[in-house]
Amino acid sequence: MKIHIVGTGLIGGSFAVGLRKVFPEVEIAGSDLNEEHLEKAQELRIIDHAEKLEEVAQADVVILAVPVDVAKKVAVKVLDHAGANTLVFDAGSTKAGLCEAISGHQNRRNFLAAHPIAGTEFSGPTAVVEDLFRNKTMIICEVEKTAFKLQERALEIFQKLGMRIRYMDPVSHDRHIAYVSHLSHISSFMLGKTVLQKEENEKDIFDLAGSGFASTVRLAKSSPAMWTPIFQQNKENILEILEEYIANLTTFRDLIRNEDFKEVFLEMERTNHIKTILNGIK
Structure with missing residues (x-):
C-alpha cells in the first residue's frame, strides 16, 4: 500500500507511524508547505520521502492533515490529481464548508470526509504519537457520497488503527x-x-x-x-x-x-x- 500524507505534523505524522505499525510493508510519502516539518518528518522516519501533490495519482490513500482554512483548496487540488482508485480522506475539525466545497467535483466519490477525535496540545512532527488513534472515535460524514470500495478501504484502515466509527451529517x-x-x-x-x-x-x-x-x-x-x-x-x-x-x-x-x-x-x-x-x- 502506498500512502501520501499531506501535512506532516501531529495528526498526519501520527497516522503515518500508526499505519506503518499495522501495515509493515507500507510506503509513505509526504508533502508539507512547512519545509522544516517535511525535513524533520523524513529525519524521524515518519515518512519515507517527500513528494509533490501532483504525484498523488500513484497513491492508494491520501490523508489530508492540514489546517481547516486551507483544507478546501488542498482537497480540490488533490482530487484534481487523484487516480481512479485513490482514497482521499481528511482529518479536519470542521466539515460543512469542506463538504460543500467539493460537492460538485468530478472525483467526489474518491473523498471521505472524516474527523478523528484525537490529538494533544502539541504540534509538529516531534509531537507524533504512534497509538494516538487507538480506542478513539472517527466521525465520518456523507459516507454515501464515497465509492463503496473506497469506503471499505477506509474502514479497514480505521479498524486496524483501533478506532470506533460514528456516522454524522456535516452540519450536526x-x-x-x-x-x-x-x-x-x-x-x-x-x-x-x-x-x-x-x-x-x-x-x-x-x-x-x-x-x-x-x-x-x-x-x-x-x-x-x-x-x-x-x-x-x-x-x-x-x-x-x-x-x-x-x-x-x-x-x-x-x-x-x-x-x-x-x-x-x-x-x-x-x-x-x-x-x-x-x-x-x-
Whole structure:
C-alpha cells in the first residue's frame, strides 16, 4: 500500500507511524508547505520521502492533515490529481464548508470526509504519537457520497488503527464539535489569559497552581495557527454555545455574589451528572 500524507505534523505524522505499525510493508510519502516539518518528518522516519501533490495519482490513500482554512483548496487540488482508485480522506475539525466545497467535483466519490477525535496540545512532527488513534472515535460524514470500495478501504484502515466509527451529517458534526471541543479550547485559552494577567501582580500564583489548574489550561498550549481558522470556520456554532456558556458563568457569579451557596451547591451537584457520561469515555 502506498500512502501520501499531506501535512506532516501531529495528526498526519501520527497516522503515518500508526499505519506503518499495522501495515509493515507500507510506503509513505509526504508533502508539507512547512519545509522544516517535511525535513524533520523524513529525519524521524515518519515518512519515507517527500513528494509533490501532483504525484498523488500513484497513491492508494491520501490523508489530508492540514489546517481547516486551507483544507478546501488542498482537497480540490488533490482530487484534481487523484487516480481512479485513490482514497482521499481528511482529518479536519470542521466539515460543512469542506463538504460543500467539493460537492460538485468530478472525483467526489474518491473523498471521505472524516474527523478523528484525537490529538494533544502539541504540534509538529516531534509531537507524533504512534497509538494516538487507538480506542478513539472517527466521525465520518456523507459516507454515501464515497465509492463503496473506497469506503471499505477506509474502514479497514480505521479498524486496524483501533478506532470506533460514528456516522454524522456535516452540519450536526460542526454543531456538536463546537460544544465538546471548540468551547473547551476557548475556555482554556481564556482561563490561561486571566491567570497570566493576574500573575503580573501576584508572582507566587504559579507556585500555588496544582494539577487541577494544569489539566484545565492544558489546551491553552495548542497552536493558535491551527485553532484560529477552526473558530473562523465554525463561527456561528461557537457564538451560540459561547452565549450559553457566558450566561451560565454570569449566573454562577451572581449566586456567589448574593451568597446563595445552597444554590451554588445544587448547581454543582446537578452538573455532577456529567460523571456518568464521561465514565464511558476511555
